[in-house]
Amino acid sequence: MKAAICTKYGTPDVIQIKEVKTPTVQDDQVLIKVHATTVTSGDCVLRNSKMLVMRLLFGLTKPRKDILGSELSGTIEVIGKNITKFKKGDSIIAYTGMKVGAHAEYITLSENAVLTTKPENMTFEESAAIAFGGTTALYFLRKGNIHRGQNVLIFGASGAVGTSAIQLAKYFGATVTAVCSNRNFELVRSLGADHVIDYTQEDFSKKGTRYDLIFDAVGKSSKSSSKQALTLSGKYISVAGGLAKENLDDLLLLKELVEAGKLKSVIDQCYPFEQISQAHTYVEKGHKQGNVVITL
Known part of the structure; x- marks a missing residue:
């Protein structure tokens, strides 16, 4: 699969799209084909890591987790044998928070992760931008x-x-x-x-x-x-x-508000996956309206 790899700390050009192995699905996991994700201010902070405290948490010389991205929407393609909450073909949204990993064609998550079905009244692009x-x-x-x-x-x-x-x-x-x-x-x-x-x-x-x-x-x-x-x-x-921790109840509330017409995501720009480094550059300027979405 293709993934946006953060090879080292620095400017947006340290993000490179590479071919990596598609993750193996464990018994309690689902494999998700990512349709949309976002580049957030948090992704930019992790990527440039100018603060020592961030490097102590995520790696001194380069990120321990080299695939960034904290929110996504997609479709479940494979389910582990112990999965009971989801089925193959489900459209979902997920929030990985500081565990990251969303800037890739595929991601595996536990069925007990911050993961739920996609709001019916949102596109994949819109629903990818509600969690963070x-x-x-x-x-x-x-x-x-x-x-x-x-x-x-x-x-x-x-x-x-x-x-x-x-x-x-x-x-x-x-x-x-x-x-x-x-x-x-x-x-x-x-x-x-x-x-x-x-x-x-x-x-x-x-x-x-x-x-x-x-x-x-x-x-x-x-x-x-x-x-x-x-x-x-x-x-x-x-x-x-401080940092807001990922929380399934919060994601479920956001979904409920979206479906009730009380919450919508705001999208400034949509970039194709191949232009993710340009998206980092745009977000880092600090003038975006709402969210910057990446489509796969």
Whole structure:
């Protein structure tokens, strides 16, 4: 099979498509033919690994796991003899999180992995792009104890995590202010944002509005500078403050919301698998709207 191999840490050109052995299916696994995956900000962080802590976790000189990619959609082609939850031919979505491995033509996963059938009202491309942003947004919004009636600000509202966070905050019953550039105003309003602020023109912390929860979805603000925009009991949370672990219940909730018409994925660009290094270059610029999808 073909796989996008991260041969070493560095710029996007370290990603090379190579022929590798198709994984062998164990008794408790399924073999999935990948139809679509994504390149996320997390993939770029793993690939360039400029932080020592990342190298300590994933390999000092090169990644221990050389196939990146954390979310995918596809079709089950082979099932192990102990599989009871899925059958051959099922269309699925999956989230591997930090276990990665999605940037390949095939992947094997346990039937107990973060894996479920694909939402019926989504294409493979659309459904490949709900897990990373959705589960990350859920993790941090819950960490901030989001609840109905709150005034919530989302900084970096137009990316993969931010676009999910807007929709999920509305699902939880919050009033949402989205902070992004002016070119993304129409997008964030279409997702449910009640108010918008152009960060290139205004500093949200100096406008006088107080928020019950401020969520930095890109890790580019600071708690100290945001403090004056919080209510007395308000909370500041940031994606820079930890990692969201993959969770099947969260993926099932996202699927339920998608099928109920309460959540959609936002796709900026679709690249063919052969152009995955170009996709890394685009994502690393930091200006994408929603998600960048790779089609196989």
